[in-house]
Amino acid sequence: MSQSPLSQATDDRLSSMLFQGEEVEEELSVDGARIAVTTHRVLVFTPNGEGRRFDHEDRPNVLDASVETVGRDAYASWGAKSAVYGAVLLGGGVLLTASGVLERLDAATPSEGAPDAGLGQFMGILPDAFGMFATGCLVGGGVLLVAAAALAAVYVSSRSKELVIERAGRDPMRVPLRNDDGEQVARRLRTALGTASKPSND
Secondary structure (H helix, E strand, O other): OEOOOHHHOOOOOOHHHOOOOOOEEEEEEEOOEEEEEEOOEEEEEOOOOOOOOEEEEEHHHEEEEEEEEEOOHHHHHHHHHHHHHHHHHHHHHHHHHHOOHHHHHHHOOOOOOOOOHHHHHHHHHHHHHHHHHHHHHHHHHHHHHHHHHHHHHHHHHHOEEEEEEEEOOEEEEEEEEOOOOHHHHHHHHHHHHOOOOOOOEO
8 A cells, every 4th residue: 555646646647537626635555546535525446356446435434444354155045055955965864874764665675476566567567666766865965065075165255345436325445455554444444434343254
């Protein structure tokens, strides 16, 4: 993080966006982004960002500044669902295999000379059908648990820190952080704006 007055900045694109009579009270640079607190607004300029490169908000509407750890929630959701379904399938397969149901069905199969041939054929199919079902549960449950672990790893790798500038009635302004000075930047912004501090969310 560094402080560089607009009058000395090599990139004057942010200064060109000031209103007439608007003056900068605090300016910060963090990870390629520039944040300025003026007499009227909070300006955020992220020339290398993926979203909007310039955003601003009138000072009365800015509520707070904090650091949040964010990730792709979809990966976490899919991973949790995969883990639950995998545990259910794996548990069901283990229960069927260990309960002895398959052996009892096999023992209860009528002999070929039984009077009811149709019932005999049906009872003969049951052990194989339940065996395939138990195997499918074990394999499917294992695959889902492996997928859940992979999704959890992807979610953890996608987590990153952002400087979040909250504002009333609109989505917050977000600045990606790669260094560990985000808390200091947030604290300086809160001091400049006169807002109460909030703990960061990990």
